[in-house]
Amino acid sequence: MEETHRHQAAAIYGTIISGSVMAAAPQDSVVTVVVLVLVTVFVYWLAERYADLLGAYTLGHRLTRADIRHSLSEGLPMIRASYAPLIVLVVAALLGADTPTALTIAMSFTVLWLFLMGFIAGRRRQMTGWPLVVVTASAGLFGIVLMVLKLSLH
Secondary structure, eight states, rough: OOOHHHHHHHHHHHHHHHHHHHHSSSSSHHHHHHHHHHHHHHHHHHHHHHHHHHHHHHOOOOOOOHHHHHHHHHTTHHHTTTTHHHHHHHHHHHHOOOHHHHHHHHHHHHHHHHHHHHHHHHTTTOOOOHHHHHHHHHHHHHHHHHHHHHHOOO
């Protein structure tokens, strides 16, 4: 249960990071956006994993290779979460959308994806009614804020 929670949190975080980069990225090239998202998510993943390992080390825990492997793999959902919005971005471009349009399509997908992840998180906690609505809307709100950011920047 705890591991599922951490993986889901990392996936939501990775999606928000991807959306943030797409919102602020220059709109001249899909390739540039893809590279920026992947590099940024990788740096965030590496920083988070480093902080996790450093925290364990400073608490006196002697780190083994297994600890390091586990910590690194525990954060992989953050990286994997960036794939879905990027796939939508690339497919939109391959289908003929210009870069700004492809970004809008990918950002719209990201908003819906965040709503869905919030809903799934709530259902896993067996939420119904207003609590489920609040959890779903809270996750989706991040995406809406990112879309507003994109529209205000470009």
